Amino acid sequence: MPRTIRVEKAKYDGTIQAAWESELLDHAGSLLRSVVPGGRPVYVLDRSRWVQSGQTTCAVELYFEDRWYNVWHVRDDTKELWYCNVAMPATFDGQTLRWVDLDIDIRCYREGAPEVLDEDEFEQHRIELGYSAEVVERALAARDEALRLAQERAFPFDYETQIGALRR
Numbered sequence: 001m002p003r004t005i006r007v008e009k010a011k012y013d014g015t016i017q018a019a020w021e022s023e024l025l026d027h028a029g030s031l032l033r034s035v036v037p038g039g040r041p042v043y044v045l046d047r048s049r050w051v052q053s054g055q056t057t058c059a060v061e062l063y064f065e066d067r068w069y070n071v072w073h074v075r076d077d078t079k080e081l082w083y084c085n086v087a088m089p090a091t092f093d094g095q096t097l098r099w100v101d102l103d104i105d106i107r108c109y110r111e112g113a114p115e116v117l118d119e120d121e122f123e124q125h126r127i128e129l130g131y132s133a134e135v136v137e138r139a140l141a142a143r144d145e146a147l148r149l150a151q152e153r154a155f156p157f158d159y160e161t162q163i164g165a166l167r168r
Helices: 119-128 133-152 159-167
Strands: 003-010 016-028 031-036 042-046 049-052 058-064 069-075 080-087 096-109 115-117
Touching (some): 031 159, 080 133, 080 159
Antiparallel strands (some): 003 016, 069 080, 080 096
């Protein structure tokens, strides 16, 4: 039976940028899999105050405690896609799942090709937030690993398998 957890997205300096509730499906090995039902609000930090963003679509979120990215499989009335955030490995204390966003994203619509986004933000924050050489190396390696797996449509980029969790 799924249970509600809190998910927090932070920047490299520790600032929490967004937070939402998700339903934890399972935690096996280093993988945490959760579902964000449609209509669940997401709170984002905007000008030093928390504001509720638009209603989320249904999403199956996969977080790893040993990989430098996470993957969201998203479905709504108009689109089906997965979205990959290059990020430091997630941490989970049993109640709150935290992850540090490293800016590079990869988006892929169900029938399309993966598209790398926000590398300019990565370069900007690399300097402004002082990413260490190791963090830069791991982030770029994670981007490359994610692209390779995505092109093969291998786990965790197996949209049909992951989105099936919404049908249960």
